[in-house]
Amino acid sequence: MDADDPLLRILACPLDKGPLTLLSEQNILYNPRLQLSYPIVDGIPQLLPSSGSRVTEDDHATYLRAAAE
Incomplete structure (x- = not known):
């Protein structure tokens, strides 16, 4: 998965339904609000x-x- 993937715009955290941040080096999606x-x-x-x-x-x-980089 890369940062330009259109799927990223619709993916959401299953718990708070908010947006997720792709951290490709760690191979994760991150929710900073819940720290998950x-x-x-x-x-x-x-x-x-x-x-x-x-x-x-x-x-x-x-x-x-x-994420800020």
Whole structure:
């Protein structure tokens, strides 16, 4: 999945229904509001609520910096 993929405009977090940020280096979709990451496996986003992983404060800061670049 790449940043220009039109699918990114319609994908949403299954919990708060808000937009997700693609972090291609980490191969995840990230929800900074809930600090949850969702894996992308073989190009397919895993967006079940149980697939979300809570991230640490350090990872959250790293992901925010990566998203701003």
